[in-house]
Amino acid sequence: MVRPASDGRRHRRFRRDSKSIASVIAVELCAVAVMFASAVESVQSFRPHIVVILADDMGWNDVGWHGSDQIPTPNLDALAYNGVILNHHYVQPVCTPSRAALMTGRYPIHTGLQGSPITPAEPAGLPYQFKIMPEYLRDLGYRTHIVGKWHLGYYRRPYLPLNRGFESFLGVHNGYCGYYDYMTQWEVDGNLISGFDLYKNETPAWEHVGRYATELYSSEAVRLIKDHDATEPMFLYMAHTAVHAGHRGRFLEAPQGRTNSLKYILEPNRRTYAAMVTKLDDSVGELVDALRERDMLSNTIILFMSDNGAPANIDALYPNWGSNFPLRGVKGTLWEGGVRSPTFVWSAQLQNNPRVSDQFIHISDWLPTLYTAAGGDSTNLPADLDGVDQWNSILWNLPSRRFQALLNIDERERSAGIITKFDTVDPTRRTWKLVVGSFGRGNVNGYYNSGKSPLNPAYDYNKVINCKAYRALTTLFEPTTKEYKMADLRRQATITCSSQSPLGSNYEPKCDETPCLFNLETDPCEKFDLSPNNTAIVQRLYNTLKLFRRSLVPQIHQPLDLPAADPARFNNTWSTWAF
Ligand SMILES: *[C@@H]1O[C@H](CO)[C@@H](O)[C@H](O)[C@H]1NC(C)=O
Numbered sequence: 001m002v003r004p005a006s007d008g009r010r011h012r013r014f015r016r017d018s019k020s021i022a023s024v025i026a027v028e029l030c031a032v033a034v035m036f037a038s039a040v041e042s043v044q045s046f047r048p049h050i051v052v053i054l055a056d057d058m059g060w061n062d063v064g065w066h067g068s069d070q071i072p073t074p075n076l077d078a079l080a081y082n083g084v085i086l087n088h089h090y091v092q093p094v095c096t097p098s099r100a101a102l103m104t105g106r107y108p109i110h111t112g113l114q115g116s117p118i119t120p121a122e123p124a125g126l127p128y129q130f131k132i133m134p135e136y137l138r139d140l141g142y143r144t145h146i147v148g149k150w151h152l153g154y155y156r157r158p159y160l161p162l163n164r165g166f167e168s169f170l171g172v173h174n175g176y177c178g179y180y181d182y183m184t185q186w187e188v189d190g191n192l193i194s195g196f197d198l199y200k201n202e203t204p205a206w207e208h209v210g211r212y213a214t215e216l217y218s219s220e221a222v223r224l225i226k227d228h229d230a231t232e233p234m235f236l237y238m239a240h241t242a243v244h245a246g247h248r249g250r251f252l253e254a255p256q257g258r259t260n261s262l263k264y265i266l267e268p269n270r271r272t273y274a275a276m277v278t279k280l281d282d283s284v285g286e287l288v289d290a291l292r293e294r295d296m297l298s299n300t301i302i303l304f305m306s307d308n309g310a311p312a313n314i315d316a317l318y319p320n321w322g323s324n325f326p327l328r329g330v331k332g333t334l335w336e337g338g339v340r341s342p343t344f345v346w347s348a349q350l351q352n353n354p355r356v357s358d359q360f361i362h363i364s365d366w367l368p369t370l371y372t373a374a375g376g377d378s379t380n381l382p383a384d385l386d387g388v389d390q391w392n393s394i395l396w397n398l399p400s401r402r403f404q405a406l407l408n409i410d411e412r413e414r415s416a417g418i419i420t421k422f423d424t425v426d427p428t429r430r431t432w433k434l435v436v437g438s439f440g441r442g443n444v445n446g447y448y449n450s451g452k453s454p455l456n457p458a459y460d461y462n463k464v465i466n467c468k469a470y471r472a473l474t475t476l477f478e479p480t481t482k483e484y485k486m487a488d489l490r491r492q493a494t495i496t497c498s499s500q501s502p503l504g505s506n507y508e509p510k511c512d513e514t515p516c517l518f519n520l521e522t523d524p525c526e527k528f529d530l531s532p533n534n535t536a537i538v539q540r541l542y543n544t545l546k547l548f549r550r551s552l553v554p555q556i557h558q559p560l561d562l563p564a565a566d567p568a569r570f571n572n573t574w575s576t577w578a579f
C-alpha cells in the first residue's frame with residue numbers, strides 16, 4: 001500500500017522548498033519551544049477532563065459567534081469568546097465518516113467509511129481492528145462516557161459503544177430519531193420500517209419516551225458529572241442528535257413554548273429549527289454549570305463542533321433548515337458549507353488568550369491532540385494516523401502542524417477534494433482547494449437560508465454575559481466582559497463574501513469532469529474557479545489526490561440485512577441482530 005507522506009513529513013519537505021521563510025519560522029519555533037518547554041511539561045503532568053460536544057448537522061451560520069443575529073446561542077458564544085474559535089476546522093461531509101475520523105484519527109478512506117452514512121439494517125460498522133479515542137484515553141486512566149448518537153454500527157455486539165472503550169452509554173445507535181418517541185424510520189422498497197432506538201448501555205430505555213431528547217442527554221451528562229469521582233479524569237463524548245431532522249414528514253421537533261418565543265422567524269420550519277438550536281445551547285450551559293459545581297471546570301477542555309454542515313432545506317430525505325451561509329453547498333458536499341464546521345475549543349489553560357484562529361485543523365487531528373492534552377505521548381500512537389497532534393499549536397498559538405487536508409475521496413460517488421495551505425510563491429496567503437466530481441443529489445451547489453431578516457433582533461451581548469456558561473466562567477477568572485472585545489472576536493470570526501460571482505448569480509462551477517480550483521483565502525465562498533489559470537497547481541493537487549487514491553480502502557457498505565434486522569423481530573427495537 002502506497003501512502004502519501006503524512007502532513008508532518010510533507011511540512012518538512014515543503015520547508016526546504018521555501019528556504020528563507022522556513023528558516024525564519026524554524027528559528028522562531030525553536031525559541032518558542034525553549035521558552036515554553038518547562039511550561040509544557042507542567043501542563044502535561046496533570047490530566048484534564050475532556051468534554052467533546054458534537055452537534056449534528058448544524059450549519060456555519062447557526063451560531064452567534066459567526067455573525068448571525070437570528071438564533072441566540074449565548075452559552076456557546078460565551079465559551080467561544082473566551083476560548084479559541086477554530087475558524088479553519090474541517091470535518092467530513094456526512095455523519096458516519098466524521099465520527100469515524102474523530103474516533104480513529106484517520107481519514108475515512110483508510111477505514112472504509114468514506115461513503116454515505118451507515119443505515120438502519122445495514123450489517124456494517126467501524127472495523128474494530130481500529131483502536132478508538134475512548135480506548136486510548138482509558139489507557140491513560142480516563143473514565144469514559146458517551147451520551148447521544150453513536151452511528152458507527154451495531155449489527156454485532158463487538159461494534160457497540162460499550163465494547164469500544166466507553167463504560168456507559170445513553171443514546172441511539174442509528175443516525176437520527178424522533179425527539180420524543182426515539183423511533184427511527186427507514187424506507188425500504190416503499191415501506192417505512194420503524195423501530196425504537198434509545199438504549200441505556202445495552203438495554204432499550206423505554207422509560208424515557210416523551211422526554212425531549214436534548215434535555216434527556218443534558219440531564220444524563222449532568223448526572224455523570226455529579227456522580228464522577230473528580231480525582232479521576234473524565235472523558236465525556238456528548239454527541240447530540242440535535243439538530244438533525246428526526247421523522248419523515250415531521251422533521252423538526254422542539255418544545256412549543258420555545259418555538260413560540262422565536263416568532264420573529266417567519267418561516268415555520270426555520271423557527272422550529274432555531275428552537276432546537278437554542279435547546280442545544282441551553283444544554284451546553286447546564287453542562288458547564290455542572291462542571292463548575294463539581295469544581296471540575298478549571299481542569300476541563302471543552303471542544304465544540306458540528307459533524308458536518310447543515311443539509312439546509314433542500315435535502316429530500318432529511319432537511320433541517322439550517323444555514324451554512326455565506327458558504328457554498330450543504331451537508332454531503334465537499335463545498336465549504338458541507339465541511340467547514342463551526343468549532344471552538346475552551347479550556348482554562350487558554351483563558352488568557354481568547355482568539356479567532358486560522359490554524360488549519362482536520363477532525364482527525366483530535367485523537368492525537370486530545371491524547372497529548374490528556375498527558376499521553378502522541379509518539380506512542382500508531383505511526384500511520386492521518387491526524388496531526390495540534391495541542392501545542394492551539395495552546396501556545398503556534399502555526400498549525402497541518403499543511404494539507406484530504407476532504408474525502410468517494411470512489412462510488414466519484415467525488416474528491418483536498419485543501420492545501422502551501423504555496424511556494426506566497427506561503428502566507430494561499431489556501432488552495434481542489435474539488436472534482438459532482439455531489440449527485442440535485443441542486444446542492446448553491447447558497448441557502450441566509451438567516452438574514454429585518455425582523456432579527458440585534459445581537460445581544462447582555463444575553464451572553466448573563467447566560468449560565470458565562471456565569472460559570474466568572475468563578476474561575478474574569479472573562480471578557482467588554483462588549484467591544486466580544487464584538488471584535490465576532491467580527492473576526494464572520495465570513496463575508498462579495499455578493500456576486502463575475503459570471504452572474506446563476507453561475508455554478510462545473511467540476512464534474514475537470515477539477516475546480518479555489519483560493520479560499522480570497523474566496524471562501526468558492527465563487528471563482530481559478531483552475532484555467534493555475535494548471536500547475538491543479539496538476540500538483542490532482543496528483544496528490546491520485547496518491548491518496550492508492551491507499552483507499554473500499555467502502556464497507558453492505559446490502560440491507562432484512563428481514564433479519566427488522567425491529568418487528570425484536571419487540572419493535574432496532575437491535576443487534578447478528579452473532
Ligand atoms: C485566465 O485564463 C483565461 C484563458 O483560459 C484568460 O482568458 C484570462 O485572461 C486569464 N485570466 C487571468 C487573470 O490571467
Ligand SMILES: *[C@@H]1O[C@H](CO)[C@@H](O)[C@H](O)[C@H]1NC(C)=O
Nearest residue numbers: 196204206207570571572573
Ligand atoms: C416491549 O416493548 C414495550 C413498548 O412497546 C415495552 O413496554 C416492553 O417492556 C417491551 N418488552 C420487553 C420484554 O422488553
